[in-house]
Amino acid sequence: MELRNKYQIPNNAIITIAGTVGVGKSTMTSSLANALGFRTSFEKVDTNPYLDKFYDDFKRWSFHLQIYFLAERFKEQKRIFEYGGGFIQDRSIYEDTGIFAKMHYEKGNMSKVDYETYKNLFDAMIMTPYFPHPDLLIYLEGSIEDILERIQKRGRPMEQSTPVEYWIEMHKRYESWINSFNACPVLRINIRDYDLMKEETSIEPIIERIGYFLKQTQLLKK
Numbered sequence: 001m002e003l004r005n006k007y008q009i010p011n012n013a014i015i016t017i018a019g020t021v022g023v024g025k026s027t028m029t030s031s032l033a034n035a036l037g038f039r040t041s042f043e044k045v046d047t048n049p050y051l052d053k054f055y056d057d058f059k060r061w062s063f064h065l066q067i068y069f070l071a072e073r074f075k076e077q078k079r080i081f082e083y084g085g086g087f088i089q090d091r092s093i094y095e096d097t098g099i100f101a102k103m104h105y106e107k108g109n110m111s112k113v114d115y116e117t118y119k120n121l122f123d124a125m126i127m128t129p130y131f132p133h134p135d136l137l138i139y140l141e142g143s144i145e146d147i148l149e150r151i152q153k154r155g156r157p158m159e160q161s162t163p164v165e166y167w168i169e170m171h172k173r174y175e176s177w178i179n180s181f182n183a184c185p186v187l188r189i190n191i192r193d194y195d196l197m198k199e200e201t202s203i204e205p206i207i208e209r210i211g212y213f214l215k216q217t218q219l220l221k222k
Ligand SMILES: Nc1ncnc2c1ncn2[C@@H]1O[C@H](COP(=O)(O)OP(=O)(O)O)[C@@H](O)[C@H]1O
Pocket: 019, 020, 021, 022, 023, 024, 025, 026, 027, 028, 150, 151, 153, 154, 194, 195, 196, 197, 198
């Protein structure tokens, strides 16, 4: 709260944290929300009824999983909207469509008709009032070596048994996706530049950058 005032972060801001699996989104979401006195919107992994099955058989479960994630994100968007902002969101909806659904369609794990159905549903959802663009998307980036190490250390069994090529492909797709992303302002942060696990105080310089960045984007809007 104190840091929010110090760096003049609006109390209704919506900040979303993006980046590939294992890069540190959840850790960043918790630290930022804690430091700013914001609410969190997390992806629920443990209660996802499709995720294990999906990692076992992409072809069989890709469509089901995407629909499930879309429904979950929609509920979260609605919650964020009803509270009037003041949220840190762990992963953006843009990544579901721009990274995961696209990748699985292009890899042949989702049929064309399923992919079209998914996209139609997504387009219909974002036309509702519940989808204001975030004020800021923080993109966490790091080397594939560091990310693979984090995935391994975290040790979710379904991710351990997934071939390393999957994570390498996703990492590449993230890099090109963020380079053309323009739905909202983007602040890129390299994971080598902070360490929230060892040094809780490393959140302050990040909040300072967010404050500065939000001010610049507000000025540009005027
Ligand atoms: N700064 C850091 N240094 C080392 N490990 C980290 C750091 N931040 C997160 N981790 C670890 O990396 C793993 C992935 O982080 P997580 O926040 O769950 O990523 P994501 O939500 O992007 O999948 C976790 O085991 C977490 O404890």
